Amino acid sequence: MGWGEFAAALAAFGLSHVVPVRPAVKAALVARLGRGGFGASYGLLSLALLVWVIAAAGRAPFVPLWDPALWMRWLANLAMPVVVGLACLALGAANPLSFGGRAAGFDPLHPGIAGVVRHPLLWALLIWAGVHLLVNGDLAHVVMFGLFAGFAALGMRGIDVRLRRMWGEAEWRRLAAGTANRPFGGAWRGYRPALWRLALAALVWAGLWHLHLPVIGVSPAP
Known part of the structure; x- marks a missing residue:
């Protein structure tokens, strides 16, 4: 909890918006999940991580x-x-x-x-x-x-x-x-x-x- 959780949440959110959209990684994920499946999965992951970041910010020291x-x-x-x-x-x-x-x-x-x-x-x-x-x-x-x-x-x-x-x-x-x-x-x-x-x-x-x-x-x- 505290600053450690906040830093982990920010790192996970940042990586989720860098790694999956790299051309090679995205192509592999689209081939496995389909374009619609990739979009839905990516959107749900982004939303879940955003909720975590906001919650972690609220739990960080004031x-x-x-x-x-x-x-x-x-x-x-x-x-x-x-x-x-x-x-x-x-x-x-x-x-x-x-x-x-x-x-x-x-x-x-x-x-x-x-x-x-x-x-x-x-x-x-x-x-x-x-x-x-x-x-x-x-x-x-x-x-x-x-x-x-x-x-x-x-x-x-x-x-x-x-x-x-x-x-x-x-x-x-x-x-x-x-x-x-x-x-x-x-x-x-x-x-x-x-x-x-x-x-x-x-x-x-x-x-x-x-x-x-x-x-x-x-x-x-x-």
Whole structure:
């Protein structure tokens, strides 16, 4: 328990996001489990390890660094609908340029959510981690959310570099022409998100709000 468990949980989470996605390892796992089986297994493993990391951070020794101000809690509450919205609009959408998207149906001239931002899931993670870092002013949570934020920021560049190398510079530029790492820096005008995705985002956000206190032990209300 304590710092040892927290370090072990962080190490396991980090390894789970490095080893399985290496091309040779991923190809072997997909061949054994199938693409759907790999995706489901990887998603469940990531979720389980994320729960462990959060629980371990809560059990680590409490070392206060600052007292969260009221405006920080308001900022977190205003940011969370954006986080959930980005995630619901990105998962399974046509976007071969980033994590969580699919290649089929992608049109570089009308890139959809990728035109809003090239890496919507990683931006969701970055915003989530950033605002939760502010409202948790103790050492363990600052380390945890800081690492998540760094992982998201570095992941955007890492995916771009890997796809450039895999596809070639010309093909990557062709596909990414209407996208940008900066929000609203691509061809987002004319994008109309599916209503069912927006409805799902509202339901997920409401569920997270109501479950935050019984599951996490802290009310999200300012």
